[in-house]
Amino acid sequence: MARLLQVFGFLSVLFRGATLTFQSLAIGGIVFLILVVRRVNENSAALQQACLRWIRRAAIALAAMQISYVLANSIILRQSADMSLGEVAGANFVLAGAIGVVSAFTVIALTAARRSTGYTDLLLPAAAIVTSSVMTSHSMARLEYRAPLVAFTALHQAATAVWLGGLPYLLIAIRRAPAADFARQLSARFSQLALVSVAVLASAGLLLSFAYVGSFKAVYGTSYGAMVATKVLLFGLLLFLGALNFQLVRRGPASSILASLKRFGEAEIGIGITVILTAASLTSLPPAADLTDDRVTGQEIFARMSPRSPRFASPSVQELPEDIYAAQKKAFESGSLSTESYVPGQSGTRPNTPAEQAWSEYNHHWAGIVVLAMGLLALVAQVGQVSWARHWPLAFLGLSAFLFLRSDPETWPLGPVGFWATLADPEVLLHRFFALLVIALAVFEWRVQTGRVAPGRARLVFPVLVAVSGALLLTHSHSLGNLKEEVLAELSHIPLAILAVTLGWSRWLELRLPAENQTRNAMARLWPLCLVLIGVVLLNYREM
C-alpha cells in the first residue's frame, strides 16, 4: 500500500496516457475501417481482417488499462479514506471505468465475430468509450458551462482518435495494399478524414482553451499553460509532417511515394503518441484559469533565462542536506513546506537549498558541454565527412558515469543511502534508468556511426531512445500549486523535451526515407543541430 501510494501520481499519468493511446487506436481503427477501407472500390477483405485484428488488440489493452486504473484508484480511496467497498463502488470514476471496460469488451466481441455486412455497429461502443473518457475529464467537474465543455471535450477526443489513432491503420493498409493505386486511394481518403478531424479538434480545442487557460499570460506563467503550449508545438510538428506527406502524394517521385509515405507515417505515429502522453501529463495539473495567484511573470522568465557564464565549481557533498527525507521533515515542521494541495503519495515540495541549486546547475552545465561537443562533432561528421568525428557517441559513456555519480548525491556511492534502498524511490530509479539509457545510446550509435552495424533495425535504437526520453521528460508529475520555482524549472525542461523528440524523429527519417526523397538530406542536418541546441539549453540551465 505504501509503495502504491508513493508512485500513485506517476502511475495515474501513465494509466491515463495508456488509456488515451489505446482508446485512440480502437476508435481510430473503427472509423478507418468504416470510412476509408470500406469506401474504396477494391476487394479489401484481407485488409479488413487485419484492421479488425488490430482494433481487437487495442480494445484488449484499453480494457486492461481501465481495470488497472479503477483498481489502483479504488485501493487508494478505500485505504486513505477508510471507505467500504460499497461506498467506493458508487464513485463516478468506477461507473466511468465500468462503461469503458464493457464498451471495450463489446468491441472485442464484435470484431471477433465473422460477418459479411458493414461495421457501423462498432460505432456505438466507440461512442461509449469516448463517453467513459469524458466522464473522467476535467469538463465533468467544472462548475460553470459544464454541458458545453463536456461536448467540446468529447469532440476533441473523438477527432484526435480518428486522426492519430487512424494513422497506424493507414500504415497497415499501405503495407498490405495489393497495388500502388489502391494504396494511393486509401491515402487520399484518409487525408480528407484527417483534415476534417484536425479542423474539429482545433476548433474544440480553441473553445476549451478559453475555459481552461483563460489568458496569454497564463500560457507562460503556469505549468498548465506551458504544457498546453508544448502540446501545440508538437501538434505543429505533426501537421508539418502531414503537409510534407500531402506534397509528396501530389508531386513526389512515383517510384518512392509509398515508401516515403510509410516512413512519414511512422514518425507521425511516434510524435502522435508523444502528444497523447503530453495530454496525459496535464492530468496532474489544475487548469491555469483556476490558479491566478503567484504566476511567473515575463520579467522573471527573462531574468532566469538570460545567458550567463556556466558554473564550473561544485559545492561539496558535505554542503548538501545529509538526508533529504530528514530535510523534508524539518521543512514541514518549520512551515516552509507547501502543504495546500497534493496528490496522495506526495508530501509537499521543499525548496532546494542554495548548495543543492548550485549542485544541480553544475550537473546541467557539464552535461551541456558534453552534449554540445557531441552535437558539433556530429555536425562536422555529417557536413564535412570528417571520419574521426564519427566517434562522437563515445562521449555518452562519460555522460552516463557523470549522471550516475551526481544525479542523486544522497545515495550510493556519494551519500549514506545504500544502492538497493534507493531503488524504491521512483525518482532515483528514473535517474538510474536514464544513466543506463545513455550507455545504450553510446554503444548503439557508435557502432552505427563507425559502420559496425549492417543496415537494419539496430540503427533505429538511437532515434527511438532519444524520442522516448523526450516523451518521458514531458510525462513527469508536476506540483499542483503555482510554485514559481517548479514552473521556471519546467520552462527550461520543455525545450529539451521538444528538441529530443525532434532529434529522434528527424534521425529516424534520415535513416528510413528512400534515397530519392530530398527531405532526407534536410533531416540529416536537422538532428545534429538539435543535439547542439540541447547542449546550449543545458549550458544555460538555472535554478537561481
Next chain:
Amino acid sequence: MQPSRRNPCALILFAAVAAFFIVAPAVAHAVLLESNPALKSAVSGPDVPIKLRFNVRIDALRSRLTLIRPDGSAQPLEISKQTPADTLSAEATGLTTGAYRLRWQVLASDGHITRGEIPFTVSPS
C-alpha cells in the same frame, strides 16, 4: 480559411493557426482555493466553523475532514450535506487553545483524489 488542395503552404498556415489554439483535454485535480480557517491563521475558539472551497465539483460523500489536535490525536469531522458542489463544510466544537491541523482529502467529480493540510491555531476568545 479553406486549405487549398494545390498549395501545401496554405495547409501549413491553416494548421499553424489551428495549432496555436488547441488545448489538451485536461483531467482535474481539486485545488483548495480558500478556507476557513485560513492557512496558518489564528481563530477564536471553542467552536470553529470549517469551510473549504475548491476549484471543481467535489464528491462530498467520498471526501474526508480530520482535525489533528495539539496532542496529536485525530478527530474525524462530520461533513455537512447542505453545501454548494465545490465546498466542504463542518463544525469543530470544543477546541481549546493550541496548534491544530485540518487534514482534508477530496474526491473530485472526475475521480481524482487530492489531499492537503491546513495548520492553524486557536486562541482564547
